[in-house]
Amino acid sequence: MAMNEVMRKSISDNIDTITKRWVEQMKGNSSERFLDLMPASIVETTSREFTELMTSNLSDQEKVDKERLDEFTEKIIHFGWSIKFINRAIDTFSSVVYELFYENGILNDGNLRKGVSIFANWINPLRESIIEEYSTKWERTDSLQKIALQELSASLIPVFDKISVMPLVGTIDTERAKLIMENLLEGVVKQRAEVVLLDITGVPVVDTMVAHHIIQAADAVRLVGAKCMLVGIRPEIAQTIVTLGINLTDFSTTSTLRRGMQKALQMTGRTIVEEE
């Protein structure tokens, strides 16, 4: 039997011992709380899956079991394993297996060189695959969140004829400011808006950069022939703006969207009348 086959058989015969020792050693030198916080049954199955995954490519080192790898990384991301933890898990696993092979005589001083080479060809590609899979998954989550954020941000809503509202929610960075400007101008033209209400109720901080972007947006709106009104200015934001020394006197501003709407109706020569 080839040496790696012997190793594979020994691992599957001793998988319980390996898993047990792995958990013990990981607990001994780990700052991660996974092993302490998770219920014993989950630790048990996850550890078992981990050791099984670790041996999946021992017979054929080129083939890391894709499906199993995929499922497993999904799971450990969900459990919040960090890259550091994964790396340590792999290191601990190989030292546990190494010791075991020594104990049962599969490895000895005579065949050490060959053993080390099998180990390298076995563990390294696995480590690469796991880390690659892990980071790909994170990158994907990250980019999906960016898209979700973009979808959330800045749509211009036509509320009445000639009046549109853009509710701004969350932090405004340079990228979002650009998006706000584009959507605003495009929407004003498309919706034939005469008055646009920018609602900043949901913007946590109005610093000079945010104010600057708002002023620029309002100027641009003016250029395409509409008026821009700033609404939803919370009292603490009003005080901060004044202290910062930002000049918003060219602006029509109101504290709430409701007041802004009344004003906008006035500006376009209309009122809301209650039915008799």
Place this chain on the structure above:
Amino acid sequence: MDHRSSIEINTEWDIVAARQLGRNEAKSTGFGTVDQARITTAISELARNIYLYAGKGKIEIEPITVGQRTGLLIIASDEGPGIADLQKVMEDGYTTSGGLGAGMPGVKRLMDDFRIETEVGVGTTITATKWLH
């Protein structure tokens, strides 16, 4: 002993992290909503200046007690180009980045104590404190 929290500023999103930390510290120090907004905005300005002009640096936030007074200390430091004309930077409306030019004088007004140490080619450290009244 009071603790000092620190945030490295390398990207635009670190500015958000810094002011989030500032808001939490301000809240736990006992500041009201208006002062929380002032402190958060000041941190936002300081962090943005680091990001815009120095590229990277850090914001440190520490609750302090001096005698009977309690307050929040903010230290913004970088190893950037430094400020050549300090007087101009503190003038309202002076800007080199096309912004409003209200940042630095604004921070000074938002906070109670304000001090700049800067040297061209070495870096800038801004120390600002808000006292709990």
